[in-house]
Amino acid sequence: MKRxxxxxxxxxxxxxxxxxxxxxxxxQFVGGPGSPTVEGPRAVTDGxxxxxxxxxxVDAAEEKAxxxxxxxxxxxxxxxxHVTTGPAVxxxxxxxxxxxxxxxxxxxxxxxxxxxxxxxHPYGLFIGGNDMGTPSQTELYCAASGNGTFIVRGFGPEPFxxxxxxxxxxxxxxxxxxxxxxxxxxxxxxxxxxxxxxSINGSIVASYDKxxxxxxxxxxSTNGHxxxxxxxxxxxxxxxxxATSGK
Numbered sequence: 254m255k256r257x258x259x260x261x262x263x264x265x266x267x268x269x270x271x272x273x274x275x276x277x278x279x280x281q282f283v284g285g286p287g288s289p290t291v292e293g294p295r296a297v298t299d300g301x302x303x304x305x306x307x308x309x310x311v312d313a314a315e316e317k318a319x320x321x322x323x324x325x326x327x328x329x330x331x332x333x334x335h336v337t338t339g340p341a342v343x344x345x346x347x348x349x350x351x352x353x354x355x356x357x358x359x360x361x362x363x364x365x366x367x368x369x370x371x372x373x374h375p376y377g378l379f380i381g382g383n384d385m386g387t388p389s390q391t392e393l394y395c396a397a398s399g400n401g402t403f404i405v406r407g408f409g410p411e412p413f414x415x416x417x418x419x420x421x422x423x424x425x426x427x428x429x430x431x432x433x434x435x436x437x438x439x440x441x442x443x444x445x446x447x448x449x450x451x452s453i454n455g456s457i458v459a460s461y462d463k464x465x466x467x468x469x470x471x472x473x474s475t476n477g478h479x480x481x482x483x484x485x486x487x488x489x490x491x492x493x494x495x496a497t498s499g500k
Contacts, residue, residue, distance in 0.1 A: 292371050294340040294485035296324035303328040306346055310386050313410075315340035315485070325483075334491040336376075337369070338483050343379055343392060345480030351380065351444075351496045352476035358441035359481070359494040366399040366429035366436050373398035374484035375420070377440045380449075381466075382478030384410070391472050394482040395451035395459065399429040399436040405451055405459050409471040415461060425456035444475045 294315055300323040302309055309322050325339030336344070351357060361376050377396030384390050393407035393415075402420035407413055429436035443450045449466055451459040466472050479496055483489060 292486065294318075294320055294324070294338070295369070296320065297326045297337050297339050300324050300326045300337075300339060302344070304334070306348070307344055308347060308386055309342050309344040310390055312341040313388065330490075332492065334481070334494070336481065336483055336487065336489050336491065338485050338487050341483065341485045343382075343390075343394070343480055343482050345379075345382055345385060345478045349479055349496070350477065351479050351498075353498065354444055354446060355496055355498050356441055356443040357479045357494075357496045358439065360437060360439050360492045361397070362435065362437045362490045362492070363399050363429070363488065364435050364490065365433045365488065367432045368488045370486040373400040373402065374487050375402075375404055376481075376483045376487050376489045377403075377438075378442050378479065379407075379482045380442050380444065380477070380479045381407070381472040381475045382480060383473050385478050391477075392480075392482075393442075393449065393466060393472055393475075395440060395442050395453075396482055396484070397426050397438040397440060397453050399427070399438075401426045401428040403451070403453060403458055405461075407466075407471065409473075411470060413471055415466075416459065421458070423453070423456070423458045425454045425458060427454060442479075449475060 311320050320340035325342050326337040327344055328335050357378050357380055359378060375396035375398045377394055379392040379394035382392045389410045391409050395405045397403045402422050403426055404420045405415040427436050427438055439454050441452045447463050449461050449463055450457055
């Protein structure tokens with residue numbers, strides 16, 4: 254009996270330890286290191302897509318919570334796109350398609366780092382967009398945060414992670430001098446024969462075999478729509494969005 258009791262107590266301790274570890278990992282994933290709370294999306298005022306020819310889709314989980322495209326704001330200011338979220342969302346132009354070997358790039362500027370959030374939130378590019386605007390929508394995105402980290406994730410149509418549960422640090426990614434200070438990232442996603450590569454500020458931060466991205470539960474193709482990807486509660490300007498063919 255004593256042996257059984259010790260086994261039960263040991264199992265309980267292991268269970269509690271695993272539960273605490275998973276809780277802390279989730280907290281770090283959602284809020285970043287040292288984040289005190291889990292922050293949910295907050296709808297913006299005067300939301301919606303204000304530029305003709307553009308479309309968008311809110312993440313399924315936030316859509317289920319009642320968030321719509323009107324809870325984020327997508328406008329053009331001069332030659333720059335200004336995005337304010339709201340829920341996590343992807344935006345694309347109706348005719349913005351890329352196939353074969355190509356590179357999509359854009360410059361992202363967060364004028365006031367963490368202006369709308371209590372912890373760093375990422376923004377970036379996606380490729381491989383298919384079944385756009387439907388529950389079957391697929392895409393792969395690479396996004397950076399102003400604390401020097403990045404993530405590569407996607408929808409197939411269920412979410413999948415390439416960089417794991419937590420964001421990855423990389424010295425190529427610019428860090429804001431402090432909260433409320435500006436930070437800029439040049440991000441590109443390239444398809445090169447059998448590879449998909451994410452570069453930030455001129456340095457490769459992630460590279461994947463194309464076949465691994467086309468496996469079950471991931472992309473249907475690297476061909477398709479390309480566009481912009483934003484986490485919730487972000488305030489970002491985008492310029493020089495461009496797709497070029499070739500390696």
